[in-house]
Amino acid sequence: MKFHFSRFILSLAILGVRGVQADGDDKKNVCLESLTGITGGTTTCTPLGVAPMIEGASFFPEAIVKDQGSKDIFGCCNRNSDEEESALTPTQIGKMPQFSTETSMQVLAAAKKAWANGRGVWPQMSLQERIEAIEAFLSALQDQRSSIINLLMWEIGKNYGDAEAEFDRTVAFARKVIESIQTDPEFAGVWQTIGSTKALVRRTAIGIILALGPYNYPLNETYATIIPALLMGNIVVLKIPTVGGLVHFLTSKSNLFRSFRSEDNHCGAHSYCIV
Incomplete structure (x- = not known):
């Protein structure tokens, strides 16, 4: 199934970020500004790097977008000077x-159909199959690394180093979770004897998870929540943050669970078993 962070998106507020002039390596600052000229005491700055343009509507059924519309999202800005407040x-x-x-x-x-009381496609997969799906996603996500870093800077005003660290830390965390699951006997199951009863005890999914991603770490905090949940077989509904939500359209380009689309229509005509 192809992965969509779909149909649970609320409005995304317009963000204007005022930059800070910097020199040397520090020029990769809040607004990615590079000094392009000084005329008559006025500093003119332009963003460093190409501005992204994420057409969120292309990720959703046309009928939904047509009926409810889209909102223009604005990111980093130009300014007049460091010392004076100026119009963005x-x-x-x-x-x-x-x-x-x-x-x-x-x-x-759709999420309830995907869960199906624990009998849905995703929760019924083996742990190894889910691990392979997540690993494939993480590998594909690397192709979006530079675009995601650039978008984090433009949309929420992170400097280059912080945006880069957020991406790399997110991937490293996900791989560490996979490593822990593969080596911890609790996940494979351990036999326990209580009195005259012997049972195989292991961790399992609990159902439908609602993940709320924050604006300041929209990538890291979100995936630190949903990756462990998905690995265990839960169904995840993601409420994209009001600010910082565009980055999730780039992650969806990595086609998480693209091989596992439900063919039995359990998730609806335009939905997927992992929401």
Whole structure:
């Protein structure tokens, strides 16, 4: 199934970030600004790096986007000087589809079908199959590394070093979780004897998980929540953060669970068993 962070997205607020002038290696600052000229005492700055343009509508069924529309998202800005407050000149970096309460409830219904009381496609896979799916996703995610780092800087004002660290830390954490699962006997199951009863005890999924990603670490905090949950066979509904949500469209390009799309329509015509 192809992975979609779909149908549970609320509005994404416009973000304007005021940059800080820097020299040398520190020029990769809040707004990625590079000094391009000084005229009449006014500093003119332009963003360092190409502004992203994420068309969120392309990730969703056309009918939903047409009915409920999209919101223009703005990121980093130009400014007049470091010393004076000045009007922001925002740069558009994407469009975020807007969904209603009704659409959000549809995603919950799809998640319930995907879980199917623990008998859905994803929860019924073996642990090794789920590990292989996540590992394939992490490998594909590396192809989006530079784009994700750039988008984190433009959308939420991280400097280059912090954005880079967030991406690398997220991937490293996910791989560490996989390593722990593969080596910890609790996940494979251990035989325990209590009185006259002998049982195989192991960790298992608990159902549908709602993940709320924060704006300041939209990638790391979100995946630190959903990767362990998915590995154990849970179904995840992601509420994309109001600020910092565009980055999740780039992660979805890595086609998480692309091999596991439900063919029996349990998840609906436009939904997937992992929501």
